Amino acid sequence: MRLSERAQQLTPSSTLAITAKAKELRQQGHDVIGLGAGEPDFNTPEHILKAAEEAMRAGHTKYTASGGIPELKKAIADKFRQDNGLNYEPDQIVVTVGAKHALYNLFQVMLDPGDEVIIPAPYWVSYIEQVKLAGGVPVIVEGTEEQQFKVTPEQLRAAITDRTRAFLINSPSNPTGMVYTEEELRSLGEVCLEHDVVIISDEIYQHLIYGEEKHVSIASLGPDFYRNTIVINGVSKTYSMTGWRIGYAAGDARIIKAMTGLASHSTSNPTSIAQYAAIAALTGTQEPVDTMRAAFKERRDFVVKRLSEIPGFRILPPQGAFYAFVNVRTAIDASPFEDVDTWVKALLDEEKVAVVPGSAFGSPDHIRISYATSMEQLEKALDRIQRFVEKYQ
Structure with a gap:
Protein backbone atom coordinates (compact mmCIF):
# COMPACT_ATOMS: atom_id res chain seq x y z
CA MET A 1 0.00 0.00 0.00
CA THR A 44 -22.69 22.51 27.13
CA PRO A 45 -25.41 24.78 28.65
CA GLU A 46 -28.63 23.07 29.69
CA HIS A 47 -30.99 24.83 27.27
CA ILE A 48 -28.82 23.65 24.36
CA LEU A 49 -28.88 20.07 25.60
CA LYS A 50 -32.66 20.32 25.91
CA ALA A 51 -32.97 21.60 22.34
CA ALA A 52 -30.98 18.62 21.07
CA GLU A 53 -33.22 16.20 22.96
CA GLU A 54 -36.33 17.88 21.59
CA ALA A 55 -34.93 17.69 18.07
CA MET A 56 -34.39 13.95 18.43
CA ARG A 57 -37.89 13.44 19.83
CA ALA A 58 -39.31 15.44 16.91
CA GLY A 59 -37.58 13.17 14.41
CA HIS A 60 -34.90 15.58 13.23
CA THR A 61 -32.48 12.67 12.81
CA LYS A 62 -32.28 12.47 9.03
CA TYR A 63 -30.16 14.01 6.30
CA THR A 64 -30.34 17.76 5.91
CA ALA A 65 -29.24 20.11 3.14
CA SER A 66 -25.45 19.91 2.77
CA GLY A 67 -24.99 23.57 3.60
CA GLY A 68 -27.15 23.54 6.72
CA ILE A 69 -30.83 23.84 7.60
CA PRO A 70 -32.57 27.16 6.80
CA GLU A 71 -33.44 27.80 10.45
CA LEU A 72 -29.77 27.65 11.47
CA LYS A 73 -28.70 29.84 8.56
CA LYS A 74 -31.24 32.42 9.72
CA ALA A 75 -29.90 32.24 13.29
CA ILE A 76 -26.36 32.73 11.97
CA ALA A 77 -27.46 35.67 9.81
CA ASP A 78 -29.15 37.25 12.83
CA LYS A 79 -26.00 36.71 14.88
CA PHE A 80 -23.87 38.47 12.26
CA ARG A 81 -26.31 41.38 12.10
CA GLN A 82 -26.55 41.83 15.87
CA ASP A 83 -22.93 41.14 16.86
CA ASN A 84 -20.98 42.38 13.87
CA GLY A 85 -23.22 44.73 11.89
CA LEU A 86 -22.98 42.40 8.88
CA ASN A 87 -25.82 41.43 6.54
CA TYR A 88 -25.62 38.03 4.84
CA GLU A 89 -28.26 36.25 2.76
CA PRO A 90 -28.76 32.47 3.13
CA ASP A 91 -26.75 31.77 -0.05
CA GLN A 92 -23.79 33.58 1.56
CA ILE A 93 -23.69 31.20 4.55
CA VAL A 94 -22.61 27.57 4.78
CA VAL A 95 -22.82 25.42 7.92
CA THR A 96 -19.89 23.03 8.35
CA VAL A 97 -18.65 20.21 10.57
CA GLY A 98 -16.84 22.62 12.87
CA ALA A 99 -14.94 25.81 11.98
CA LYS A 100 -11.95 23.65 11.04
CA HIS A 101 -14.03 22.04 8.30
CA ALA A 102 -15.05 25.50 7.06
CA LEU A 103 -11.40 26.46 6.68
CA TYR A 104 -10.51 23.17 5.04
CA ASN A 105 -13.26 23.43 2.43
CA LEU A 106 -12.48 27.10 1.82
CA PHE A 107 -8.86 26.33 0.95
CA GLN A 108 -9.93 23.42 -1.22
CA VAL A 109 -12.22 25.57 -3.35
CA MET A 110 -9.98 28.65 -3.45
CA LEU A 111 -6.48 27.39 -4.07
CA ASP A 112 -4.73 25.99 -7.11
CA PRO A 113 -1.28 24.36 -6.88
CA GLY A 114 1.31 26.98 -6.02
CA ASP A 115 -1.16 29.61 -4.78
CA GLU A 116 0.13 31.35 -1.66
CA VAL A 117 -1.65 32.13 1.60
CA ILE A 118 -0.01 34.59 3.98
CA ILE A 119 -0.29 33.39 7.59
CA PRO A 120 0.95 35.37 10.60
CA ALA A 121 3.04 33.51 13.15
CA PRO A 122 2.42 32.42 15.83
CA TYR A 123 -0.34 30.51 14.05
CA TRP A 124 -2.87 27.80 14.83
CA VAL A 125 -1.33 24.47 13.91
CA SER A 126 -3.87 23.39 11.28
CA TYR A 127 -3.64 26.47 9.08
CA ILE A 128 -0.35 25.35 7.56
CA GLU A 129 -1.42 21.77 6.94
CA GLN A 130 -4.76 22.74 5.41
CA VAL A 131 -3.14 25.11 2.93
CA LYS A 132 -0.65 22.41 1.91
CA LEU A 133 -3.41 19.81 1.54
CA ALA A 134 -5.10 22.14 -0.96
CA GLY A 135 -1.87 22.36 -2.98
CA GLY A 136 -1.17 25.85 -1.67
CA VAL A 137 1.97 27.36 -0.20
CA PRO A 138 1.84 28.82 3.32
CA VAL A 139 3.87 32.04 3.54
CA ILE A 140 4.73 32.79 7.16
CA VAL A 141 5.09 36.35 8.44
CA GLU A 142 6.34 36.66 12.01
CA GLY A 143 4.50 38.77 14.53
CA THR A 144 7.18 39.30 17.15
CA GLU A 145 6.70 39.65 20.88
CA GLU A 146 7.70 43.31 20.56
CA GLN A 147 4.74 43.72 18.18
CA GLN A 148 2.39 41.91 20.58
CA PHE A 149 2.54 38.93 18.18
CA LYS A 150 0.78 40.97 15.48
CA VAL A 151 1.94 41.59 11.92
CA THR A 152 2.20 45.04 10.38
CA PRO A 153 0.94 46.36 7.02
CA GLU A 154 4.56 46.74 5.93
CA GLN A 155 5.26 43.07 6.63
CA LEU A 156 2.11 42.03 4.81
CA ARG A 157 2.93 44.16 1.76
CA ALA A 158 6.46 42.76 1.60
CA ALA A 159 5.14 39.17 1.64
CA ILE A 160 2.71 39.61 -1.26
CA THR A 161 3.70 38.14 -4.63
CA ASP A 162 1.88 37.53 -7.89
CA ARG A 163 0.89 34.10 -6.47
CA THR A 164 -0.68 35.46 -3.27
CA ARG A 165 -4.33 34.49 -3.07
CA ALA A 166 -5.30 35.14 0.53
CA PHE A 167 -4.29 36.60 3.89
CA LEU A 168 -5.50 34.77 7.01
CA ILE A 169 -6.06 36.62 10.26
CA ASN A 170 -7.19 35.19 13.60
CA SER A 171 -8.39 37.66 16.25
CA PRO A 172 -8.53 36.89 19.14
CA SER A 173 -5.59 34.65 18.37
CA ASN A 174 -4.85 31.05 19.10
CA PRO A 175 -2.19 30.65 20.52
CA THR A 176 -1.36 34.18 21.75
CA GLY A 177 -4.73 35.58 22.82
CA MET A 178 -3.92 38.90 21.16
CA VAL A 179 -6.67 41.06 19.63
CA TYR A 180 -6.22 43.30 16.59
CA THR A 181 -7.66 46.80 16.96
CA GLU A 182 -10.00 48.33 14.39
CA GLU A 183 -7.19 50.60 13.18
CA GLU A 184 -4.80 47.66 12.79
CA LEU A 185 -7.39 45.62 10.90
CA ARG A 186 -8.17 48.52 8.58
CA SER A 187 -4.49 49.06 7.76
CA LEU A 188 -3.98 45.37 6.95
CA GLY A 189 -7.22 45.17 5.00
CA GLU A 190 -6.30 48.13 2.85
CA VAL A 191 -3.11 46.35 1.77
CA CYS A 192 -5.19 43.32 0.79
CA LEU A 193 -7.63 45.45 -1.18
CA GLU A 194 -4.77 47.22 -2.93
CA HIS A 195 -3.36 43.89 -4.14
CA ASP A 196 -6.64 42.02 -4.68
CA VAL A 197 -5.87 39.54 -1.89
CA VAL A 198 -8.80 37.73 -0.24
CA ILE A 199 -9.10 38.19 3.53
CA ILE A 200 -9.92 35.11 5.61
CA SER A 201 -11.01 36.15 9.10
CA ASP A 202 -11.11 33.40 11.73
CA GLU A 203 -13.30 34.80 14.51
CA ILE A 204 -13.95 31.65 16.52
CA TYR A 205 -12.91 33.31 19.83
CA GLN A 206 -14.78 36.58 19.29
CA HIS A 207 -16.87 36.33 22.49
CA LEU A 208 -13.90 35.46 24.70
CA ILE A 209 -12.30 38.88 25.20
CA TYR A 210 -11.39 40.40 28.57
CA GLY A 211 -10.91 44.02 29.56
CA GLU A 212 -11.07 47.08 27.34
CA GLU A 213 -10.51 45.42 23.98
CA LYS A 214 -13.44 44.93 21.62
CA HIS A 215 -13.86 42.40 18.85
CA VAL A 216 -14.13 43.93 15.40
CA SER A 217 -14.86 41.88 12.30
CA ILE A 218 -12.69 43.13 9.46
CA ALA A 219 -15.62 42.48 7.11
CA SER A 220 -17.57 45.24 8.89
CA LEU A 221 -15.13 48.05 8.03
CA GLY A 222 -16.77 49.01 4.75
CA PRO A 223 -18.34 47.65 1.55
CA ASP A 224 -14.99 46.73 -0.04
CA PHE A 225 -13.87 44.87 3.08
CA TYR A 226 -17.22 43.06 3.19
CA ARG A 227 -16.96 41.92 -0.43
CA ASN A 228 -13.36 40.78 -0.05
CA THR A 229 -13.65 38.83 3.23
CA ILE A 230 -14.68 35.30 4.15
CA VAL A 231 -15.59 35.08 7.84
CA ILE A 232 -15.10 31.81 9.72
CA ASN A 233 -16.82 31.13 13.04
CA GLY A 234 -18.65 28.45 15.03
CA VAL A 235 -20.26 27.51 18.32
CA SER A 236 -17.46 25.36 19.74
CA LYS A 237 -15.59 27.79 21.98
CA THR A 238 -18.30 30.29 22.91
CA TYR A 239 -20.88 27.72 23.97
CA SER A 240 -18.61 24.86 25.08
CA MET A 241 -19.78 22.75 22.15
CA THR A 242 -16.47 21.44 20.81
CA GLY A 243 -17.79 17.91 20.36
CA TRP A 244 -20.96 18.99 18.55
CA ARG A 245 -18.93 20.05 15.48
CA ILE A 246 -20.84 23.02 14.13
CA GLY A 247 -19.00 25.82 12.36
CA TYR A 248 -19.89 28.18 9.57
CA ALA A 249 -18.49 30.48 6.91
CA ALA A 250 -19.98 33.62 5.37
CA GLY A 251 -18.99 35.66 2.36
CA ASP A 252 -19.03 35.70 -1.43
CA ALA A 253 -21.93 33.54 -2.67
CA ARG A 254 -19.81 31.84 -5.34
CA ILE A 255 -17.25 30.69 -2.76
CA ILE A 256 -20.00 29.55 -0.39
CA LYS A 257 -21.74 27.61 -3.19
CA ALA A 258 -18.47 25.84 -4.03
CA MET A 259 -17.86 24.97 -0.36
CA THR A 260 -21.39 23.58 -0.12
CA GLY A 261 -20.86 21.49 -3.25
CA LEU A 262 -17.63 20.08 -1.87
CA ALA A 263 -19.37 19.15 1.37
CA SER A 264 -22.10 17.36 -0.58
CA HIS A 265 -19.46 14.93 -1.89
CA SER A 266 -17.55 14.50 1.37
CA THR A 267 -19.42 14.95 4.66
CA SER A 268 -22.94 15.37 3.23
CA ASN A 269 -24.40 17.49 6.05
CA PRO A 270 -23.40 18.54 9.57
CA THR A 271 -25.15 16.38 12.17
CA SER A 272 -28.85 17.23 12.13
CA ILE A 273 -29.27 17.19 15.92
CA ALA A 274 -26.23 19.39 16.45
CA GLN A 275 -27.65 21.96 14.03
CA TYR A 276 -30.80 22.30 16.14
CA ALA A 277 -28.64 22.58 19.26
CA ALA A 278 -26.67 25.36 17.55
CA ILE A 279 -29.90 27.28 16.89
CA ALA A 280 -30.60 27.22 20.63
CA ALA A 281 -27.05 28.37 21.34
CA LEU A 282 -27.28 31.36 19.02
CA THR A 283 -30.86 32.41 19.79
CA GLY A 284 -31.24 31.44 23.45
CA THR A 285 -29.99 33.04 26.64
CA GLN A 286 -26.37 34.20 26.58
Whole structure:
Protein backbone atom coordinates (compact mmCIF):
# COMPACT_ATOMS: atom_id res chain seq x y z
CA MET A 1 0.00 0.00 0.00
CA ARG A 2 1.36 3.42 -0.99
CA LEU A 3 0.47 6.73 0.65
CA SER A 4 -0.16 9.80 -1.46
CA GLU A 5 2.36 12.63 -1.43
CA ARG A 6 -0.08 14.91 0.41
CA ALA A 7 -0.58 12.29 3.12
CA GLN A 8 3.17 11.92 3.52
CA GLN A 9 3.71 15.66 3.93
CA LEU A 10 1.23 15.98 6.79
CA THR A 11 2.61 17.00 10.18
CA PRO A 12 0.64 15.50 13.09
CA SER A 13 -1.15 17.98 15.35
CA SER A 14 1.03 18.68 18.39
CA THR A 15 -1.96 19.66 20.50
CA LEU A 16 -3.72 16.37 19.81
CA ALA A 17 -0.48 14.44 20.33
CA ILE A 18 0.12 16.06 23.71
CA THR A 19 -3.48 15.46 24.74
CA ALA A 20 -3.24 11.81 23.69
CA LYS A 21 0.01 11.31 25.62
CA ALA A 22 -1.50 12.88 28.74
CA LYS A 23 -4.54 10.61 28.43
CA GLU A 24 -2.31 7.57 28.05
CA LEU A 25 -0.36 8.44 31.22
CA ARG A 26 -3.60 9.09 33.07
CA GLN A 27 -4.89 5.65 32.08
CA GLN A 28 -1.70 4.19 33.54
CA GLY A 29 -2.63 5.69 36.89
CA HIS A 30 -0.55 8.89 36.83
CA ASP A 31 -1.93 12.18 38.16
CA VAL A 32 -1.60 14.11 34.92
CA ILE A 33 -2.77 17.69 34.48
CA GLY A 34 -3.53 18.52 30.85
CA LEU A 35 -3.10 22.14 29.82
CA GLY A 36 -2.95 21.38 26.13
CA ALA A 37 -6.52 21.03 24.89
CA GLY A 38 -8.23 24.06 23.39
CA GLU A 39 -11.71 23.46 24.75
CA PRO A 40 -13.74 24.83 27.65
CA ASP A 41 -14.04 22.55 30.67
CA PHE A 42 -17.71 23.51 31.18
CA ASN A 43 -20.49 21.26 29.95
CA THR A 44 -22.69 22.51 27.13
CA PRO A 45 -25.41 24.78 28.65
CA GLU A 46 -28.63 23.07 29.69
CA HIS A 47 -30.99 24.83 27.27
CA ILE A 48 -28.82 23.65 24.36
CA LEU A 49 -28.88 20.07 25.60
CA LYS A 50 -32.66 20.32 25.91
CA ALA A 51 -32.97 21.60 22.34
CA ALA A 52 -30.98 18.62 21.07
CA GLU A 53 -33.22 16.20 22.96
CA GLU A 54 -36.33 17.88 21.59
CA ALA A 55 -34.93 17.69 18.07
CA MET A 56 -34.39 13.95 18.43
CA ARG A 57 -37.89 13.44 19.83
CA ALA A 58 -39.31 15.44 16.91
CA GLY A 59 -37.58 13.17 14.41
CA HIS A 60 -34.90 15.58 13.23
CA THR A 61 -32.48 12.67 12.81
CA LYS A 62 -32.28 12.47 9.03
CA TYR A 63 -30.16 14.01 6.30
CA THR A 64 -30.34 17.76 5.91
CA ALA A 65 -29.24 20.11 3.14
CA SER A 66 -25.45 19.91 2.77
CA GLY A 67 -24.99 23.57 3.60
CA GLY A 68 -27.15 23.54 6.72
CA ILE A 69 -30.83 23.84 7.60
CA PRO A 70 -32.57 27.16 6.80
CA GLU A 71 -33.44 27.80 10.45
CA LEU A 72 -29.77 27.65 11.47
CA LYS A 73 -28.70 29.84 8.56
CA LYS A 74 -31.24 32.42 9.72
CA ALA A 75 -29.90 32.24 13.29
CA ILE A 76 -26.36 32.73 11.97
CA ALA A 77 -27.46 35.67 9.81
CA ASP A 78 -29.15 37.25 12.83
CA LYS A 79 -26.00 36.71 14.88
CA PHE A 80 -23.87 38.47 12.26
CA ARG A 81 -26.31 41.38 12.10
CA GLN A 82 -26.55 41.83 15.87
CA ASP A 83 -22.93 41.14 16.86
CA ASN A 84 -20.98 42.38 13.87
CA GLY A 85 -23.22 44.73 11.89
CA LEU A 86 -22.98 42.40 8.88
CA ASN A 87 -25.82 41.43 6.54
CA TYR A 88 -25.62 38.03 4.84
CA GLU A 89 -28.26 36.25 2.76
CA PRO A 90 -28.76 32.47 3.13
CA ASP A 91 -26.75 31.77 -0.05
CA GLN A 92 -23.79 33.58 1.56
CA ILE A 93 -23.69 31.20 4.55
CA VAL A 94 -22.61 27.57 4.78
CA VAL A 95 -22.82 25.42 7.92
CA THR A 96 -19.89 23.03 8.35
CA VAL A 97 -18.65 20.21 10.57
CA GLY A 98 -16.84 22.62 12.87
CA ALA A 99 -14.94 25.81 11.98
CA LYS A 100 -11.95 23.65 11.04
CA HIS A 101 -14.03 22.04 8.30
CA ALA A 102 -15.05 25.50 7.06
CA LEU A 103 -11.40 26.46 6.68
CA TYR A 104 -10.51 23.17 5.04
CA ASN A 105 -13.26 23.43 2.43
CA LEU A 106 -12.48 27.10 1.82
CA PHE A 107 -8.86 26.33 0.95
CA GLN A 108 -9.93 23.42 -1.22
CA VAL A 109 -12.22 25.57 -3.35
CA MET A 110 -9.98 28.65 -3.45
CA LEU A 111 -6.48 27.39 -4.07
CA ASP A 112 -4.73 25.99 -7.11
CA PRO A 113 -1.28 24.36 -6.88
CA GLY A 114 1.31 26.98 -6.02
CA ASP A 115 -1.16 29.61 -4.78
CA GLU A 116 0.13 31.35 -1.66
CA VAL A 117 -1.65 32.13 1.60
CA ILE A 118 -0.01 34.59 3.98
CA ILE A 119 -0.29 33.39 7.59
CA PRO A 120 0.95 35.37 10.60
CA ALA A 121 3.04 33.51 13.15
CA PRO A 122 2.42 32.42 15.83
CA TYR A 123 -0.34 30.51 14.05
CA TRP A 124 -2.87 27.80 14.83
CA VAL A 125 -1.33 24.47 13.91
CA SER A 126 -3.87 23.39 11.28
CA TYR A 127 -3.64 26.47 9.08
CA ILE A 128 -0.35 25.35 7.56
CA GLU A 129 -1.42 21.77 6.94
CA GLN A 130 -4.76 22.74 5.41
CA VAL A 131 -3.14 25.11 2.93
CA LYS A 132 -0.65 22.41 1.91
CA LEU A 133 -3.41 19.81 1.54
CA ALA A 134 -5.10 22.14 -0.96
CA GLY A 135 -1.87 22.36 -2.98
CA GLY A 136 -1.17 25.85 -1.67
CA VAL A 137 1.97 27.36 -0.20
CA PRO A 138 1.84 28.82 3.32
CA VAL A 139 3.87 32.04 3.54
CA ILE A 140 4.73 32.79 7.16
CA VAL A 141 5.09 36.35 8.44
CA GLU A 142 6.34 36.66 12.01
CA GLY A 143 4.50 38.77 14.53
CA THR A 144 7.18 39.30 17.15
CA GLU A 145 6.70 39.65 20.88
CA GLU A 146 7.70 43.31 20.56
CA GLN A 147 4.74 43.72 18.18
CA GLN A 148 2.39 41.91 20.58
CA PHE A 149 2.54 38.93 18.18
CA LYS A 150 0.78 40.97 15.48
CA VAL A 151 1.94 41.59 11.92
CA THR A 152 2.20 45.04 10.38
CA PRO A 153 0.94 46.36 7.02
CA GLU A 154 4.56 46.74 5.93
CA GLN A 155 5.26 43.07 6.63
CA LEU A 156 2.11 42.03 4.81
CA ARG A 157 2.93 44.16 1.76
CA ALA A 158 6.46 42.76 1.60
CA ALA A 159 5.14 39.17 1.64
CA ILE A 160 2.71 39.61 -1.26
CA THR A 161 3.70 38.14 -4.63
CA ASP A 162 1.88 37.53 -7.89
CA ARG A 163 0.89 34.10 -6.47
CA THR A 164 -0.68 35.46 -3.27
CA ARG A 165 -4.33 34.49 -3.07
CA ALA A 166 -5.30 35.14 0.53
CA PHE A 167 -4.29 36.60 3.89
CA LEU A 168 -5.50 34.77 7.01
CA ILE A 169 -6.06 36.62 10.26
CA ASN A 170 -7.19 35.19 13.60
CA SER A 171 -8.39 37.66 16.25
CA PRO A 172 -8.53 36.89 19.14
CA SER A 173 -5.59 34.65 18.37
CA ASN A 174 -4.85 31.05 19.10
CA PRO A 175 -2.19 30.65 20.52
CA THR A 176 -1.36 34.18 21.75
CA GLY A 177 -4.73 35.58 22.82
CA MET A 178 -3.92 38.90 21.16
CA VAL A 179 -6.67 41.06 19.63
CA TYR A 180 -6.22 43.30 16.59
CA THR A 181 -7.66 46.80 16.96
CA GLU A 182 -10.00 48.33 14.39
CA GLU A 183 -7.19 50.60 13.18
CA GLU A 184 -4.80 47.66 12.79
CA LEU A 185 -7.39 45.62 10.90
CA ARG A 186 -8.17 48.52 8.58
CA SER A 187 -4.49 49.06 7.76
CA LEU A 188 -3.98 45.37 6.95
CA GLY A 189 -7.22 45.17 5.00
CA GLU A 190 -6.30 48.13 2.85
CA VAL A 191 -3.11 46.35 1.77
CA CYS A 192 -5.19 43.32 0.79
CA LEU A 193 -7.63 45.45 -1.18
CA GLU A 194 -4.77 47.22 -2.93
CA HIS A 195 -3.36 43.89 -4.14
CA ASP A 196 -6.64 42.02 -4.68
CA VAL A 197 -5.87 39.54 -1.89
CA VAL A 198 -8.80 37.73 -0.24
CA ILE A 199 -9.10 38.19 3.53
CA ILE A 200 -9.92 35.11 5.61
CA SER A 201 -11.01 36.15 9.10
CA ASP A 202 -11.11 33.40 11.73
CA GLU A 203 -13.30 34.80 14.51
CA ILE A 204 -13.95 31.65 16.52
CA TYR A 205 -12.91 33.31 19.83
CA GLN A 206 -14.78 36.58 19.29
CA HIS A 207 -16.87 36.33 22.49
CA LEU A 208 -13.90 35.46 24.70
CA ILE A 209 -12.30 38.88 25.20
CA TYR A 210 -11.39 40.40 28.57
CA GLY A 211 -10.91 44.02 29.56
CA GLU A 212 -11.07 47.08 27.34
CA GLU A 213 -10.51 45.42 23.98
CA LYS A 214 -13.44 44.93 21.62
CA HIS A 215 -13.86 42.40 18.85
CA VAL A 216 -14.13 43.93 15.40
CA SER A 217 -14.86 41.88 12.30
CA ILE A 218 -12.69 43.13 9.46
CA ALA A 219 -15.62 42.48 7.11
CA SER A 220 -17.57 45.24 8.89
CA LEU A 221 -15.13 48.05 8.03
CA GLY A 222 -16.77 49.01 4.75
CA PRO A 223 -18.34 47.65 1.55
CA ASP A 224 -14.99 46.73 -0.04
CA PHE A 225 -13.87 44.87 3.08
CA TYR A 226 -17.22 43.06 3.19
CA ARG A 227 -16.96 41.92 -0.43
CA ASN A 228 -13.36 40.78 -0.05
CA THR A 229 -13.65 38.83 3.23
CA ILE A 230 -14.68 35.30 4.15
CA VAL A 231 -15.59 35.08 7.84
CA ILE A 232 -15.10 31.81 9.72
CA ASN A 233 -16.82 31.13 13.04
CA GLY A 234 -18.65 28.45 15.03
CA VAL A 235 -20.26 27.51 18.32
CA SER A 236 -17.46 25.36 19.74
CA LYS A 237 -15.59 27.79 21.98
CA THR A 238 -18.30 30.29 22.91
CA TYR A 239 -20.88 27.72 23.97
CA SER A 240 -18.61 24.86 25.08
CA MET A 241 -19.78 22.75 22.15
CA THR A 242 -16.47 21.44 20.81
CA GLY A 243 -17.79 17.91 20.36
CA TRP A 244 -20.96 18.99 18.55
CA ARG A 245 -18.93 20.05 15.48
CA ILE A 246 -20.84 23.02 14.13
CA GLY A 247 -19.00 25.82 12.36
CA TYR A 248 -19.89 28.18 9.57
CA ALA A 249 -18.49 30.48 6.91
CA ALA A 250 -19.98 33.62 5.37
CA GLY A 251 -18.99 35.66 2.36
CA ASP A 252 -19.03 35.70 -1.43
CA ALA A 253 -21.93 33.54 -2.67
CA ARG A 254 -19.81 31.84 -5.34
CA ILE A 255 -17.25 30.69 -2.76
CA ILE A 256 -20.00 29.55 -0.39
CA LYS A 257 -21.74 27.61 -3.19
CA ALA A 258 -18.47 25.84 -4.03
CA MET A 259 -17.86 24.97 -0.36
CA THR A 260 -21.39 23.58 -0.12
CA GLY A 261 -20.86 21.49 -3.25
CA LEU A 262 -17.63 20.08 -1.87
CA ALA A 263 -19.37 19.15 1.37
CA SER A 264 -22.10 17.36 -0.58
CA HIS A 265 -19.46 14.93 -1.89
CA SER A 266 -17.55 14.50 1.37
CA THR A 267 -19.42 14.95 4.66
CA SER A 268 -22.94 15.37 3.23
CA ASN A 269 -24.40 17.49 6.05
CA PRO A 270 -23.40 18.54 9.57
CA THR A 271 -25.15 16.38 12.17
CA SER A 272 -28.85 17.23 12.13
CA ILE A 273 -29.27 17.19 15.92
CA ALA A 274 -26.23 19.39 16.45
CA GLN A 275 -27.65 21.96 14.03
CA TYR A 276 -30.80 22.30 16.14
CA ALA A 277 -28.64 22.58 19.26
CA ALA A 278 -26.67 25.36 17.55
CA ILE A 279 -29.90 27.28 16.89
CA ALA A 280 -30.60 27.22 20.63
CA ALA A 281 -27.05 28.37 21.34
CA LEU A 282 -27.28 31.36 19.02
CA THR A 283 -30.86 32.41 19.79
CA GLY A 284 -31.24 31.44 23.45
CA THR A 285 -29.99 33.04 26.64
CA GLN A 286 -26.37 34.20 26.58
CA GLU A 287 -25.98 34.09 30.38
CA PRO A 288 -23.85 30.90 30.27
CA VAL A 289 -21.44 32.70 27.90
CA ASP A 290 -21.09 35.54 30.40
CA THR A 291 -20.51 33.05 33.22
CA MET A 292 -17.81 31.19 31.31
CA ARG A 293 -16.11 34.40 30.19
CA ALA A 294 -15.98 35.66 33.80
CA ALA A 295 -14.42 32.36 34.91
CA PHE A 296 -11.84 32.49 32.12
CA LYS A 297 -10.90 36.06 33.06
CA GLU A 298 -10.37 35.05 36.69
CA ARG A 299 -8.20 32.15 35.59
CA ARG A 300 -6.29 34.31 33.12
CA ASP A 301 -5.43 36.85 35.81
CA PHE A 302 -4.26 34.10 38.16
CA VAL A 303 -2.20 32.32 35.50
CA VAL A 304 -0.50 35.50 34.28
CA LYS A 305 0.46 36.46 37.84
CA ARG A 306 1.86 33.03 38.66
CA LEU A 307 3.73 32.62 35.39
CA SER A 308 5.34 36.04 35.82
CA GLU A 309 6.82 34.82 39.10
CA ILE A 310 8.54 31.77 37.60
CA PRO A 311 12.26 32.32 36.89
CA GLY A 312 13.06 32.54 33.17
CA PHE A 313 9.44 33.03 32.08
CA ARG A 314 8.08 36.05 30.23
CA ILE A 315 4.44 36.58 29.25
CA LEU A 316 2.28 39.17 27.54
CA PRO A 317 -1.15 39.09 29.22
CA PRO A 318 -3.57 37.58 26.68
CA GLN A 319 -6.48 39.81 25.70
CA GLY A 320 -8.77 37.00 24.59
CA ALA A 321 -9.26 33.26 23.96
CA PHE A 322 -8.10 31.02 26.85
CA TYR A 323 -4.39 30.53 26.28
CA ALA A 324 -1.22 31.89 27.85
CA PHE A 325 1.68 32.03 25.39
CA VAL A 326 4.83 32.04 27.48
CA ASN A 327 8.40 32.81 26.46
CA VAL A 328 10.50 30.12 28.19
CA ARG A 329 13.78 30.59 26.30
CA THR A 330 15.73 31.68 29.37
CA ALA A 331 14.44 28.69 31.34
CA ILE A 332 15.36 26.31 28.50
CA ASP A 333 18.86 27.78 28.23
CA ALA A 334 19.38 27.22 31.96
CA SER A 335 18.32 23.57 31.65
CA PRO A 336 19.98 20.52 30.05
CA PHE A 337 17.29 20.37 27.36
CA GLU A 338 18.22 21.42 23.85
CA ASP A 339 14.91 22.85 22.67
CA VAL A 340 11.32 23.53 23.64
CA ASP A 341 10.12 20.11 22.45
CA THR A 342 12.46 18.16 24.73
CA TRP A 343 11.77 20.63 27.56
CA VAL A 344 8.01 20.05 27.24
CA LYS A 345 8.49 16.28 27.08
CA ALA A 346 10.57 16.37 30.26
CA LEU A 347 7.92 18.46 32.01
CA LEU A 348 5.33 15.82 31.18
CA ASP A 349 7.59 12.93 32.16
CA GLU A 350 8.84 14.44 35.42
CA GLU A 351 5.96 16.54 36.69
CA LYS A 352 3.02 15.09 34.73
CA VAL A 353 1.94 18.46 33.30
CA ALA A 354 1.06 18.62 29.61
CA VAL A 355 1.59 21.88 27.70
CA VAL A 356 2.08 22.46 23.97
CA PRO A 357 5.52 23.44 22.59
CA GLY A 358 5.59 26.74 20.73
CA SER A 359 7.35 25.06 17.82
CA ALA A 360 3.91 23.75 16.81
CA PHE A 361 2.82 27.36 16.32
CA GLY A 362 5.98 28.56 14.57
CA SER A 363 7.52 30.00 17.75
CA PRO A 364 10.23 27.77 19.29
CA ASP A 365 10.88 30.05 22.29
CA HIS A 366 7.38 29.62 23.70
CA ILE A 367 4.90 27.20 25.22
CA ARG A 368 1.10 27.41 25.11
CA ILE A 369 -0.85 26.83 28.29
CA SER A 370 -4.62 26.45 28.14
CA TYR A 371 -6.38 27.82 31.20
CA ALA A 372 -9.69 26.27 30.19
CA THR A 373 -9.60 24.07 33.27
CA SER A 374 -10.44 24.43 36.94
CA MET A 375 -8.62 26.83 39.25
CA GLU A 376 -7.66 23.88 41.45
CA GLN A 377 -5.97 22.15 38.52
CA LEU A 378 -4.26 25.36 37.45
CA GLU A 379 -2.85 25.92 40.94
CA LYS A 380 -1.43 22.39 41.07
CA ALA A 381 -0.06 22.62 37.54
CA LEU A 382 1.71 25.92 38.09
CA ASP A 383 3.25 24.65 41.34
CA ARG A 384 4.64 21.69 39.40
CA ILE A 385 5.89 23.85 36.52
CA GLN A 386 7.67 26.19 38.94
CA ARG A 387 9.26 23.22 40.72
CA PHE A 388 10.42 21.82 37.36
CA VAL A 389 11.98 25.12 36.29
CA GLU A 390 13.69 25.78 39.60
CA LYS A 391 15.13 22.27 39.61
CA TYR A 392 17.37 23.22 36.68
CA GLN A 393 18.29 26.79 37.68
